[in-house]
Amino acid sequence: MESDRLIRIYGTSLIEKDGKILLQQERNELSYGKWYFPSGRMEPKESILDCVRRETFEETGYKVKPKYLIGIYQYDFMKKDQLVENVNFVFRSEIIGGRSKVSDSVLDIQWIEIDKILEMTRTDKARNHKFMQAAINDFQNSKQFPLDLIKLVDK
Numbered sequence: 001m002e003s004d005r006l007i008r009i010y011g012t013s014l015i016e017k018d019g020k021i022l023l024q025q026e027r028n029e030l031s032y033g034k035w036y037f038p039s040g041r042m043e044p045k046e047s048i049l050d051c052v053r054r055e056t057f058e059e060t061g062y063k064v065k066p067k068y069l070i071g072i073y074q075y076d077f078m079k080k081d082q083l084v085e086n087v088n089f090v091f092r093s094e095i096i097g098g099r100s101k102v103s104d105s106v107l108d109i110q111w112i113e114i115d116k117i118l119e120m121t122r123t124d125k126a127r128n129h130k131f132m133q134a135a136i137n138d139f140q141n142s143k144q145f146p147l148d149l150i151k152l153v154d155k
Helices: 048-060 114-121 131-141
Strands: 005-013 021-027 040-041 064-077 082-098 107-114
Touching: 005 048, 005 064, 005 131, 021 048, 021 082, 040 048, 048 064, 048 082, 048 107, 064 131, 082 131, 107 114, 114 131
Parallel strands: 005 082
Antiparallel strands: 005 040, 021 107, 064 082
């Protein structure tokens, strides 16, 4: 049934510097202590680009500029009796301001080497490991889609 289905849209930053990617350590109950990209749900009337900027700043203290879209990833899971479908837009983002700050919603933020992240995705140390593997693989293979691919259209 349609009422048993929930669709969520996420904006995610992949921020790389000197072979390391900025990750956050989750504080929420379902994925406590696991590492993940700065990411969060899009709010009503918010564009996906505004979402990724806001979420990255809230979770890391860094102001970012999305440079290009790496990919759009869809995955689902059952939460009690409800199918939850996530659609995640991953952007290669660059830091343009702010400073590193651990927010109340995360335990820690760290720059972690790509190989170590991939190792973490093969264990229980990373959240949504298949998604993280796919996004990092696309980043390493230079998947780049222009931001103007996303059109914000008024009703």
